[in-house]
Amino acid sequence: EIVLTQSPVTLSLSPGERATLSCRASxxxxxxxxxxxxxxxxxxxxxxxxxxxxxxxxxxxFSGSGSGTDFTLxxxxxxxxxxxxxxxxxxxxxxxxxxQGTRLDIK
Amino acid sequence: xxTLRESGPMLVKPTQTLTLTCTFSGFSLxxxxxxxxxxxxxxxxxxxxxxxxxGDDNESFSxxxxxxxxxxxxxYKNKIVLTMTNLDPADTATYFCARxxxxxxxxxxxxxxxxxxxxx
Numbered sequence: 718e719i720v721l722t723q724s725p726v727t728l729s730l731s732p733g734e735r736a737t738l739s740c741r742a743s744x745x746x747x748x749x750x751x752x753x754x755x756x757x758x759x760x761x762x763x764x765x766x767x768x769x770x771x772x773x774x775x776x777x778x779f780s781g782s783g784s785g786t787d788f789t790l791x792x793x794x795x796x797x798x799x800x801x802x803x804x805x806x807x808x809x810x811x812x813x814x815x816x817q818g819t820r821l822d823i824k
Numbered sequence: 825x826x827t828l829r830e831s832g833p834m835l836v837k838p839t840q841t842l843t844l845t846c847t848f849s850g851f852s853l854x855x856x857x858x859x860x861x862x863x864x865x866x867x868x869x870x871x872x873x874x875x876x877x878x879g880d881d882n883e884s885f886s887x888x889x890x891x892x893x894x895x896x897x898x899x900y901k902n903k904i905v906l907t908m909t910n911l912d913p914a915d916t917a918t919y920f921c922a923r924x925x926x927x928x929x930x931x932x933x934x935x936x937x938x939x940x941x942x943x944x
Contacts, residue, residue, distance in 0.1 A: 718887070751930035760934035762872065767928060770845055804871055808929035811884045813861075815871040 719743050721805050721816035729824040736792040738819045740805035746786045749808045752781055752790045755818075756801045764803075765790060797823075826850035828921050828935035835941050842908045842940060846921030853899045858927035862895075862906050864917040865937075869913070876924060879902055879918035911942045 721741040725745065730736055748768040753761035763772040765781035768788060778793040792799055800823050805816040832844035844862070851858060859882075862874040876884045877895050885893045889908070894906040908915065918939050920932035 748919060749929045751928070760922075760937050761931070762934070763928075763930055763932050766930040766932075770928075772930075777834075784870075804940045806871070806930065808924075811876070812886055813873045813876065815873070 718747060718812055719807055719809060721807060721814055723803075723805060723816035723819045725819060727820045727822060728816075729822045730795055731824045732795050732797055733797050736790075736795055736799070736821060738783055738790040738792075738803055738821075740788040740790070740816050742786045742807060745810040746807040748784050749804045750781075750783065750788050752779075752809070753804045753806065755804065756797075761804060765811075766771050787791075792821075795821075826923060826933045828923060828933060830919055830921050830938040832905065832919070832938055832940065834939060835943065836911050837944050838911055838913060838942055840911050842906075842911050842915070843885045844906045844908075844919055844921075844940075846904045846906070846933075846935065847906075848902050848921070848923070853877075853897065853902070853904075855879070855909075856887060859924040859926070860904050861922050861924045861931055862904075863920045864915075864921060865920070866914075866917040869917075871882070874908075874919075875906060913942045916940065918943045 722741045724739045750768045752765040755761040769781045780791045802818045828848040859878045861876045894907045918935045918937040922934040
């Protein structure tokens with residue numbers, strides 16, 4: 718099973734700042750890495766797939782990069798609505814797994 | 825418009841069997857590369873994919889839960905039923921179903937989730 722480790726666990730930033738979230742895989746997942754945003758009481762929302770492609774309707778301030786084992790989700794300028802939990806997920810081999818999440822808090 | 829919705833009991837007793845239904849619209853499971861996944865999230869914890877179901881006989885189940893999970897598909901009525909046996913309090917979670925597309929290798933549309941508590 719491929720383990721996805723996200724860092725940091727919690728990130729405290731202010732609106733307007735840049736956020737950089739990391740996801741590291743225990744073995745290569747190629748570019749088959751997705752990022753999701755989840756707000757309290759809601760289902761996850763797909764942000765990025767295939768490591769760097771924004772899903773439909775996702776603002777341009779969200780970007781993804783990386784390949785192999787190291788991936789990054791960047792939010793260029795935080796909006797109030799961006800404070801949430803972010804998960805990464807791979808789809809290389811079964812079982813498909815998710816990272817443990819990074820909580821993005823308002824500083 | 826693609827939608828999915830989970831339904832099932834909110835409370836189940838330990839050792840009982842849980843039956844959850846995912847009803848979806850706006851897409852067909854018979855389309856190549858389309859699947860429906862069941863994902864759960866214990867309170868305050870991470871997501872865990874339980875099963876990934878395609879319209880043909882291609883089905884995958886979580887190794888940690890294999891033997892406890894079965895799926896029934898009604899591809900024409902757009903329903904997928906997940907059955908989990910021998911429930912334990914550790915199975916308390918919100919259960920989601922979501923559409924998975926092979927081209928993106930991701931879950932692009934999710935249901936709102938259904939909260940299941942396992943308690944006597």
